[in-house]
Amino acid sequence: MNLKQLSERLGLSQTTVSRALNGYPEVSERTRARVQAAAARHGYHPNSRAKGLATGRSMVIGHVIPSSSRHEMVNPIFGDFVAGAVRKYSENGYDTMFTSADDTSVEDAYRGLFQRGAVDGIVLQSPKVNEPRIEVLIRMAVPFIVHGRSTGINAAYDWIDVNNKSSFMRATQFLIDLGHRRIALINGLEDMDFAQRRRAGYLQALDQAGLQPDPGLMRSAEMTEVYGHHETRDMLQSDDPPTAILASSMISAIGVRRALDEAGLHIGRDVSVIAHDDDLSYLKNGQDVPIFTATRSSVRRAGELAAEMLINRIKSPDAPIQTRLLEAELVVGRSTGPAPNRF
Amino acid sequence: MNLKQLSERLGLSQTTVSRALNGYPEVSERTRARVQAAAARHGYHPNSRAKGLATGRSMVIGHVIPSSSRHEMVNPIFGDFVAGAVRKYSENGYDTMFTSADDTSVEDAYRGLFQRGAVDGIVLQSPKVNEPRIEVLIRMAVPFIVHGRSTGINAAYDWIDVNNKSSFMRATQFLIDLGHRRIALINGLEDMDFAQRRRAGYLQALDQAGLQPDPGLMRSAEMTEVYGHHETRDMLQSDDPPTAILASSMISAIGVRRALDEAGLHIGRDVSVIAHDDDLSYLKNGQDVPIFTATRSSVRRAGELAAEMLINRIKSPDAPIQTRLLEAELVVGRSTGPAPNRF
């Protein structure tokens, strides 16, 4: 059932039917009601491709799946971020399109999506330092938003980010206040922008306390459970092991916990742990009492906000740049305590 | 730059340019080369909506995000399944579209996607028992594939599934062989088809060993970490606690481990644990030695296979029904051991 057939059945022109359905005022309410009833009865669904062709808008937002080709790794925050965003898109009549691309062809993937008219806007996730994709998007003049930021890119662009630096500074400070001096940082991949900022916060807190950073206590890799376990075990075997550990994700914090358990160490007493908690739906940090002391910021909420900001950008391409910095909350759980072996 | 402009610039008709670009034989190789060069030089990207309108195919596959509205929960396997599928789609020239829908409007979501021509095929994830969505899709005559199956639906449809029953039967059998008699099942939501099948396997193994199932040892809910922890703690407090636990996911198994740790019990010695492992990229079950004894089946691989099967279905709508049952592998790790307190 298409517009033509529907309009013939109603004895009206396509124009009138189209207008009736799209809420234009140039059509009497009686006619509109009649048209809507007929559309519902015959299950008429306007063809979105034809509509897109005619309007020049696709009503679709594009995402590129953030899978690092190196390790075939899907970021665990992906699901929740997307769930938040997609819901906002739907509310505003937008669909969502995904493409995947290995690192070599991301540029083509973005070009593909936008230049062939498949999407009206793009979300860029997991930016690296000096993220080249940002300039690609700017050059294409596509509305986009970055989830995160990219140090080294001076151009202005819309972004939404957690204040990674301040939250890791605060967490480090918290551990220092508890008397810890040997504090390890189990961070994300070096070239990720968020990882750099978190380290900067960590270093600054150490510096303010007059502590020398120890390169042996700063690890970085993809934030898996196995990685958290491996690095922790490694550090525990050193001559001067850490008494506290900052983990860049709940997933690797779980690995940290496993390594501590295996070593017979009690978390929160022998070794303190603070994790960054994205508040994933399947991995809540406890129910009433938090399991881990954590810097918390809901990635699902970030997805919702990112979607709203992007839709605004699409509606007003020339509006001033929008940015939004979310502050993570420090929740104190049972994984932290005073440093042992104090004088 | 569109086809018309490109063809004018080349001094050729739109027909010829279109054919040259799409690999039709009615065009000389010299012309084709010239056209391709010009297209590349001017960054010509055929508009996919126009193409779709003309061909009647959208070259897009639709997914509906499996978020149970009840708990705003995103299934953790979502990311990996999708990553596997999307890659296969790309290889075959398909894009991927997502919609979200709360439980009340799923039918509309599917209708919307297909009937307005937005997608050529649909993937249905996380089917429940008597899944009504399947009949909706059949009635719409849309090519689709189900990841999982649905007990109670007699109609024939394409599906790919893990042999949940046999793998849980085997895991239970394994625990029985180790001398366990009080075996708990921490399962997914009751109404999920996979949960039913897993329980059926569990019950059958108990039955074959002449063991009475204990309702107090069978739990089911959404498979979060907190849930695994909560149920385990609850069961440990009973008069006759289990000596072994089967967990329906790695995530809840992590909660199980946490509860055991808190109770001062040693996993694999005091209490044995077997988990179902979807082989998620960020949550590998150890590297060399598995952490948990587990029934393992890669959900990413399932995504790839589902994509292939769906693309076949789209290509040949009248081909016989395809189904595929994957056998999970039982990997023995360090979370299982002989039952304690034997006579």
Added chain:
DNA sequence: AGTCATTTTCAAAGCGCTTTGGATAAAATT
């Protein structure tokens, strides 16, 4: 009753592509 303003409807063009059914030029056949 006649005029003007307003409401309601419509025909047709256009969005950017594919594809059908020729037409033309070059090569092969008689």
Added chain:
DNA sequence: AATTTTATCCAAAGCGCTTTGAAAATGACT
């Protein structure tokens, strides 16, 4: 040299919608 094949290329129609510019119908006002 005339005819048939074959290789190239093209004009135009069509996919299903929106939207412009105009026409018809209605109502309001002298």
